[in-house]
Amino acid sequence: NAGVTQTPKFQVLKTGQSMTLQCAQDMNHNSMYWYRQDPGMGLRLIYYSASEGTTDKGEVPNGYNVSRLNKREFSLRLESAAPSQTSVYFCASLSLTGGYEQYFGPGTRLTVT
């Protein structure tokens, strides 16, 4: 059981380049989330998808777009990367059984130069 997988694990971009971070879960969860983690700031929600076909902004959505491709996959796109988007990005999915636990992927470390 793979859980939540993310690709790539590491990425270096130049300012202005675009890229898509991929996330997939095999737990049949409806809700999925994208976070960024910055030193001293914990995790901040970028976008989430409560169910297939729906997406909503979180706390820090500017500069990002998302696509909920199907129930399994939720991608995050940076159209024109900026140094302020240097961060570690985590994808998560939500289990509604047993207390609403989120399951996290291993993260993507992105550096924008």
Added chain:
Amino acid sequence: GDSVTQMEGPVTLSEEAFLTINCTYTATGYPSLFWYVQYPGEGLQLLLKATKADDKGSNKGFEATYRKETTSFHLEKGSVQVSDSAVYFCALSGRSGTYKYIFGTGTRLKVLA
């Protein structure tokens, strides 16, 4: 809005010392409360959770009690090990709607042999 406040780190302890990491929250309604742990280079893993007042979550020797009267969910362990060195995050989630998490900023724990 909802918020989570946890003690600043880093916390440095000797092996077998007693650990407390404070976490307080502000929320409307009755959120679920969580402690997540992040080991170096990895994603977040659920450590323990509590879904209603006076519940005690426990796992791997760690405990936390959901205290509604003091709006707190402090993490404790009686005897820490070097392997407990990690970053610990307190989080809350509503129990309806989007189940978005609010995270604290994280507390880094270093245990010395």
